[in-house]
Amino acid sequence: MDKHRMVLSLLVLAASFGLYDALLCNCTNADCEKQGYQCQTDGACMASTSVIEGVEQRVRACIPRDQLVPPGQPFYCLSAEGYLNTHCCYSDYCNSMDLQVHPVTAWPPLSYTEGWGPVEVAAAVAGPVFLLCVVLLLARFLFQHHQRAYGHRHRLDVEDPSTEHLYLAKDKTLQDLIYDLSTSGSGSGLPLFVQRTVARTIVLQEIIGKGRFGEVWRGRWRGGDVAVKIFSSREERSWFREAEIYQTIMLRHENILGFIAADNKDNGTWTQLWLVSDYHEYGSLFDFLNRYSVTIEGMIKLALSAASGLAHLHMEILGTQGKPGIAHRDLKSKNILVKKNGTCAIADLGLAVRHESITDTIDIAPNQRVGTKRYMAPEVLDETINMRHFDSFKCADIYALGLVYWEIARRCNEGGIHEEYQLPYYDLVPSDPSIEDMRKVVCDQRLRPNIPNWWQSYEALRVMGKIMRECWYANGAARLTALRIKKTLAQLSIEEDVKI
Numbered sequence: 001m002d003k004h005r006m007v008l009s010l011l012v013l014a015a016s017f018g019l020y021d022a023l024l025c026n027c028t029n030a031d032c033e034k035q036g037y038q039c040q041t042d043g044a045c046m047a048s049t050s051v052i053e054g055v056e057q058r059v060r061a062c063i064p065r066d067q068l069v070p071p072g073q074p075f076y077c078l079s080a081e082g083y084l085n086t087h088c089c090y091s092d093y094c095n096s097m098d099l100q101v102h103p104v105t106a107w108p109p110l111s112y113t114e115g116w117g118p119v120e121v122a123a124a125v126a127g128p129v130f131l132l133c134v135v136l137l138l139a140r141f142l143f144q145h146h147q148r149a150y151g152h153r154h155r156l157d158v159e160d161p162s163t164e165h166l167y168l169a170k171d172k173t174l175q176d177l178i179y180d181l182s183t184s185g186s187g188s189g190l191p192l193f194v195q196r197t198v199a200r201t202i203v204l205q206e207i208i209g210k211g212r213f214g215e216v217w218r219g220r221w222r223g224g225d226v227a228v229k230i231f232s233s234r235e236e237r238s239w240f241r242e243a244e245i246y247q248t249i250m251l252r253h254e255n256i257l258g259f260i261a262a263d264n265k266d267n268g269t270w271t272q273l274w275l276v277s278d279y280h281e282y283g284s285l286f287d288f289l290n291r292y293s294v295t296i297e298g299m300i301k302l303a304l305s306a307a308s309g310l311a312h313l314h315m316e317i318l319g320t321q322g323k324p325g326i327a328h329r330d331l332k333s334k335n336i337l338v339k340k341n342g343t344c345a346i347a348d349l350g351l352a353v354r355h356e357s358i359t360d361t362i363d364i365a366p367n368q369r370v371g372t373k374r375y376m377a378p379e380v381l382d383e384t385i386n387m388r389h390f391d392s393f394k395c396a397d398i399y400a401l402g403l404v405y406w407e408i409a410r411r412c413n414e415g416g417i418h419e420e421y422q423l424p425y426y427d428l429v430p431s432d433p434s435i436e437d438m439r440k441v442v443c444d445q446r447l448r449p450n451i452p453n454w455w456q457s458y459e460a461l462r463v464m465g466k467i468m469r470e471c472w473y474a475n476g477a478a479r480l481t482a483l484r485i486k487k488t489l490a491q492l493s494i495e496e497d498v499k500i
């Protein structure tokens, strides 16, 4: 066949693959039984074989297109040497094959059966090589099509399992690992196979919290403490979403909780979903403020670092190693951690949304009212928020930041006076307020937390009070930006001689 025609027909083939929306796959899930153990998807077919503690398990499934993230190395399509061999493919029933788990040792060298002549050897080599070329060519077309189709602009480093030893040398501690990461410029996470290995060698110590998603534990890994958030299997989507957000390129920042690993341990009967992060012994800002009062210096440190974290989250960084703007959507004192040095780390990114500035879209369909009712901005409570406009979500975060500042400032013990810890609106709504309770107070009566007069006598408290008022405007667009707040507080910290 003429070479050009062959390329052309390959192209047509590739294009038609890309255009077919409904792909049929073999499926082992119980709920595929009715359809004769097959499923239909707009994404990929997946086959995987895992060996966990000596038990082998094979799974075949459909992976919807919107779960094929991050692009180029989807979560659900990755293998881990010694544990899991996964393969994603894009033609009907292509996941019918049986995969073996690769042993942790190096690949066995090629061996030929004795008695083969040079012709057989040549054929044995040339055949697969030709096939491989065809497959690679196809894969390339498909990949490019895929890239165009989704318009993804984030470049993710392709994993190379041969670099695992660089990360997991025996004597490395977590700090070393994180240091390697931050200097290797590879974005915001350990390669996934390293994440798995880390997660599977953590020893859980004690439970430190419970939430709607599951539990938080303190764990030990190579002599260091880590926090492990364990999601119940029903919360798989939350686990996935939070892991996805934490692995946004360039997210790493000293005032955002440091993400270490995500892992889904499937033991055959249930799936354990883990999210591993830095551990901070003071716990949340809520716990901290309940227990301690703060000095002016302590207050400025907490406030400035929280603003720095939020400013980094909100900021869009352009370029190939760029970062999309991210809005948190559930900012509150319970979702901010206090580090040993008295600064904040913003955590719980599970409800966050990312902004795709090229297409000016938001990366998931945001539902109207998520987050904690007490901290909801007026426009969220009365549903007037413009969800097509990404900045609306940032403005709602700023409102919540203002409430957190009020919680901090009340605990400032300057001049011997300080108030007991209280949640915002403690005096105006019941302890588990409904949206209606909040809406009446915040939207109808336009009430806000009280800013005491005596704050005016101390410059730092006066500035904090002024910032709060400008975070609480009913009109979201009129509120300060995180960057503005950060600059104002940085200036204040110089005037007050705060050592950060």
Ligand SMILES: *[C@@H]1O[C@H](CO)[C@@H](O)[C@H](O)[C@H]1NC(C)=O
Residues within 6 Å of the ligand: 025, 026, 038, 093, 096, 097
């Ligand atoms: C995959 O599905 C096809 C079509 O239903 C079927 O013929 C084949 O046996 C299945 N393969 C496996 C391994 O289940």
